[in-house]
Every structure is written in C-alpha cells, then in structure tokens.
Amino acid sequence: MRFDVLTLFPEIFTGYLGESLLNKAIDKQLVEAHVHNLRDWANDKHNRVDDRPFGGGPGMVIRVQPVVEAIEQIQPLGEMPGRLILLSPQGRTLNQPLVEELAQQQRLTMICGRYEGFDQRVIDLLQPEEISLGDFVLNGGEVAAMAIIDSVIRLIPGVLGDEQSAVDDSFSEGNRLLEFPQYTRPREYRGLNVPEVLLGGNHQEILAWRKQQSLEKTKMRRADLLDQHSDDAHDNKR
C-alpha cells in the first residue's frame, strides 16, 4: 500500500515514519510512504502558499494553485492515482469501518491543511473525500494523516505479528464492543490479583468471562455502541 502526504511541514513526519511497526512494514515492502512539501508547488512570483482571506477575518488561507498543481503531479507517481483525502474538521468522522474500507485501497493520497484551511476552490476542483479525526480542531492535518496511516497499516496483512490482534480490537470487525481487561505477570502487584478465571486454563470459562467483561464495560461507558452492535447484527442477516 502506498501513502502520499502533501503538507507544509514534512519534517513533522520524520520521527513517526521511523516508528518501529511502520518502519518494519516499509522494510518488508508492505507499505510505502512519501511526504511532499506543498511549498515546492508555490510558483507565483512571491513563492506564497497562503494569503489573506477575501472578506476579511483572522489568519491565512492556503491558495488554490499550489494544492491543485501538486496533486496533479503527485497522483501519476504511483501505479494508479490514490484515493484522495483532505484532512479537515469538516469531513466525515474517521471510524473503524472507514479505516477498514481505506485499508482495502492500494493507495491513499492525503492533503494536510494548516492555518484557516484551504481556498474553497481546492475542494471544488479536486473533489477530495474530506475526513475528520473527530469534533476537535488540530493545528493542521498532519496528526490526522498519521492517525489514518497508523490505523490503516495494522489491517494490512503481514504488518502486525498476529492478525488476530486486529480482529479482537475495540470497534473492529470481530468485535464492535470495547475490549475486555487484560492481565499479565506478576499474579499479584501491590495487593491486586489477577482474576482467578484467567489462571484456571479453562478456555470456555475464559471466553465467557471476557465476553461478559467486554459487554459490561461497553454498557457502562459506551452504551451507544451496543445499539450499533445490534444494528450490525441485523445488517449481517441481509
């Protein structure tokens, strides 16, 4: 899978791209990540990527020309154009079903904004899919692009050591509920013990306990997921 990221601050990605799991996936040639500097396409006489908004107001707006021309040159760099994503608080909220959908793609091309966002004509001309991390405002799309890369790569076969890990995750295909509590050694720490059932070795009991814990935790913290869960069960019957 190939990721292309267009940003004004490519250096933000340096530490992240060296991160162990991603780095291993790149070494195994399961993932390619290319970061492009938007400034390289600022070809007006002042080399500006941004300018003041028409109609007034604070801050700066990213100009339409550099973004449109950058994407026109980046898309032909891969075997096929990437699914075009613009990170924006105005977009569709990222969730696990969308992550699963994105993980099916061979290539994603992501545009990261900054400042007061993009000239509206970027969206009118390129018609990217707008995706938002959630109902909060970041300083730019870079951290959101990392979140997409982070969540998508763990679904690419061969990237995680054990594929079952991703299936069991909270919100994931095999489990749209919150995950059950986990314990590891030592059996006792500062007076707190590992639940007996996990030490017994009875796999059916363990499975039942985990299922019940998962349900209880979800009921207490995220009852909304239980409604979706039963909707999904209906959907699966179609």
Next chain:
Amino acid sequence: MRFDVLTLFPEIFTGYLGESLLNKAIDKQLVEAHVHNLRDWANDKHNRVDDRPFGGGPGMVIRVQPVVEAIEQIQPLGEMPGRLILLSPQGRTLNQPLVEELAQQQRLTMICGRYEGFDQRVIDLLQPEEISLGDFVLNGGEVAAMAIIDSVIRLIPGVLGDEQSAVDDSFSEGNRLLEFPQYTRPREYRGLNVPEVLLGGNHQEILAWRKQQSLEKTKMRRADLLDQHSDDAHDNKR
C-alpha cells in the same frame, strides 16, 4: 503549560516536537514538553515492559510495574502533578469542549499504550482519565497524545498569532458549527470565481453570508451538531 508523555517509542515525537507552532510556543516558554521512555522503568531481571496475557490470546500486554513506578517518578518533576490521562480506545471521546477543559490545566501527564494495551491494574492503581481519539484503533497512544497536544496548545493564549482564529474554528467556543468556506487570491482560478459578496467590502453582508454558509454546510453534513448547538444555547441560559 507542561506536557509529560510516557511512551515506549519516544523517537516518534522528535519530528512533531520540532513542528513550527509547537516549537515557537516552546521557545516563548508558553509550553514545555517532556517525553519519557517507559523502558527506563523496566527494572525486572529481564528488562521487560510487556508479557503474554493471562488466559491466553494474541499479542503482548504492558506490565503494571513499569507504568506505575514511572508515573510515581514523573508526577513530582513539575510544580504540581499533571492531570493524568491514559490514551485508550476505551476512553471518553476527545471533543472540543474536552480540549477546552484540558487547556485550562497547568500540566498534563499522558500515558501511551502499545500492543494489546495495559495490565488492568495500571488503571486500577493510577486511576487515570481514559481518553480516546475516536472509534478507531491506533497502533499506540502516541498519535493520540500528539492530537491532544496539537489541539490544546492552540488554545493557550499567545500560541496562535491571532486568538480569534481559535474562537472561529469549527466546534469551538464561539462557533459549534462547521466553518464557512474561505477564499483567497486570485479572484478567478480555472474558471472558478470568488463569491461576489466577499469582494464587496460590506461587512454586515459578509457576516450574514458566512453565517448562512456555516449553517447550510452543517445542516448538510453534520445535522447532529445543530441539535447540540440548540442544547448548548439552552445550557447557556441556565
């Protein structure tokens, strides 16, 4: 404001911490960010931070001892203990009101997970506030911690050039709706023109147009925010 981040992969943060806005905030002494390597507290004879889960299952679980002892040593490093946050898909979903609340703190201490998460006793003993970026699964808490830093610092007075920028943002205090479309030069690009009203200089007309655009976009894309919006209006009357 002081951020402390506890992680198994401190190098992920190197690029991000050099990022222009954050870097300027650090230079201006408005923000301090300290990244701590969890491995420094792995003091058993094998130096392990993780181990296999009791009861079986894929992957590894982060051990309780290194996390508890790390936090016990990190919290006294600042003038006061930080508000303790554990990044987890099981947590309360981050949104702008929560970001605004976090921005009021003098210090945040964030614990980033990896693998199959933490031994449950980490949560039982430290009782951190669990925060989730959204209903998707990341490879670890690092990108989520960056999202918190990113969204929080822009609300710290002096970090953004113009405080009004943060007030006008989507979901923000001054505006719980999506932001209106922005335009900058040139007036015409590939046949697309800047809306006349923005060029006219009539500030009341511009304000009305932006308000209407903001409402329409929100109605089309995120009608749920309009319900919350009217709820908020009621809340403000109390």
